[in-house]
Structure formats: structure tokens, C-alpha cells
Amino acid sequence: MTQHNFSAGPAVLPVVVREKLSQALAPRTDGQPSIAEVSHRGPVFAAVAEELNERLRRLMGLVDDQHLLLLHGGANLQFAWLPMTVASGRIPAYLTSGYWGEKALAEARRIGPAEEVGSSKAIGFTDVPEMGHLPERCAYLHYTGNETIHGVQFERPPVAAVPLAADLSSEFLSRPYPYRELAFAYAGAQKNLGIPGLTVVVIRQDLLDRSPDTLPNYLDYRKWVNSNSMLNTPATLAWYTALETCRWIDSCGGLAFFQKRNRERAQRLYDVIDRSDFWSNPVAGHARSVINVPFFPADAKRSPDVVSKAESAGLLGLKGHRALGGLRASLYNALDNAAVEILIDFLGDYERRYG
DSSP: OOOEEOOSSSOOOOHHHHHHHHHHHSOOTTOOOOTTTSOTTSHHHHHHHHHHHHHHHHHHTOOTTEEEEEESSHHHHHHHHHHHHHOTTSEEEEEEOSHHHHHHHHHHHHHSOOEEEEEOGGGTSOSOOOOOOOOTTEEEEEEESBOTTTOBBOSSOOOOSSOEEEEOGGGTTSSOOOGGGOSEEEEETTTTSSSTTOEEEEEEHHHHTTOOTTSOGGGOHHHHHHTTTOSSOOOHHHHHHHHHHHHHHHHHTOHHHHHHHHHHHHHHHHHHHHHOSSEEOOSOGGGBOSSEEEEEESSGGGHHHHHHHHHHTTEEOOBOOTTTOSEEEEOOTTSOHHHHHHHHHHHHHHHHHHO
């Protein structure tokens, strides 16, 4: 039975990337080391690093004053690293549209004062929040582009006359995006760019210039810029996987191709949910995520049974996050279109049997 992976992350990899990984890691009769064993200072990995940086910058459309960093630690490290480094006596502002936005704000408040200027918590994070007054001398405005758990997505960045900082983890490289408008952005690779262990960070020069000289070297973005993201040994296998994924994205037609495909199949799934008397999604139509679709059976107690029967049908990773419950289908770039159609058929069959 074919299995289809709807997990929110680590997420499904493109088949061709899995094949490349298999070939790159396979033992060789001549004893030549694999890509995971070569020196990160040597010519083999240097070629990987150079091409990965070039392809990412081109896919994102970055300009000269935006530095691209390939780091460790995931979004959770950036929650603290950002305010620690660039607040510089100013007050950072946060728009919270779900679980991860709240986590980012809470971590910033461990570093210093931070102001929530908009939240949709009162309506159960079912829409993007309206933005209130920004604090005087605002350090930046932070938002979560796509909430992986609550399924809320900004169509485009908020409009504000301050530097924008964005957590783009679960929508990164899923569509053309105005990265040039962002002073700071970060995304874990394990959604649309490969495997865990790599975090992409973009920081604009004016924010980089705010870095205090008292930071430890590891927490100084300038040190990472000057070392080409190799202040210590990088996650070499994750970099290689990201390169093969970028090549695959380009071979498919680039981000415009995925934007069109992702929107169409997400709409197919939402249409089935909206027409149903059994399944529901509470998110406002204009704010629904194209990437992460949470949904619920009419009887919440049925959620574990749905997950169990879905797994028996080869549909994996549909259990909703513990913070929200219910079910969730993550429709990342590498998920085959056939998987979405099989899920739709499964939902219809389950409703006929148990609705």
C-alpha cells in the first residue's frame, strides 16, 4: 500500500531528492567519503555551499544589503536571538496570529520589553489580527507569515513604517514572496527545503549594524556573515539536501509553479470541508493557510478514530497539534497531488460511514 505523508515536519521530501541522498550516502568500493563525511572546508562541500547560496538568493530575490545565513537552532533560537541582537534599546512589536507567534512574543519578553500590537486570540486565532499603535522607537514589527498549527496565513506582509521581521518557516519557498520588503526573516528547512538541522535567516544591513559588541561570538550575526555561515561546522547533510531541493524546485518551474499548484489543491480540500455537514474549518476564508489545513469532525471525540483509520489507508501525519487538537493536513511542495485526492476521497467515505 502506498503511503502519503501529511506531517507538519519533518515533512515529505521530493522523491528525486531522496534518491540523490541515497546515492550520495551509499558506500563506494573505492572508499571515497560521502557528502556527509567530507570536510566543510574542502572543495567538494565548498561547491555545495556556493551553489546553495546562489540558488536561495535567486529564488528569494534578495538584494545586496540582505545577508543570507544558513544557521542552526530552528525558529526557537531566532525567537530569542532576534530581540537580543537588534532591539538595541528600542521596543519590538509583535502581531500574534497563533501558537508560534505567541511563543515568539513570550521569548522576546524574556530578553526585554516587547509589545503585542495585535492578536486574534480572542477569536480563537481564526483570522489575521488587526494592528494597533506601534510603540515609539519601534525596533521592528514581527509576524508569523503562516501559522502551522492554527492554519492562518498572511496574504502578504503587514504594512508598517518600521523594519519587518517574519517567521516564514512553514510557507518558505511555497510561493513567490516579497522578501525584499523584509528586514529580517527566518525559516526552518524541514518543511519545504529538506531535513532538520538547517535554519535560513535573512538580515538586512541596517539591522546588522545594531548588533552590540558585547554579544558572545556565536550570537553575533556579524560573525556568521563574515564566516559565510561557517563560524562552526555546518549541518553539511542538511545543506546538501537543501541544494538538491532547490534544484528540484527550479526543475519544476520555480516558485510560481508551486504557488499555483498549492493554491488549487488547498482550495479543493477546503471546498470539500465547507460543503460537508461533518467536517469543519473555522478560519476566515481570506486568512486560510494554503499550506497547513486544520479541520475537525462534528464530534471531536472521533478525531483519534479518524487518525487511526487514515493511517490504515496509508494517510500519515493527520493528527492535529496538541495545542489545538482535531486533524491537520500539511500540503508542502513535495506532497504529491494524488495524496490530496486520496485524502479527499477518504474524508467523503468516512463521513458516509460515520457522519
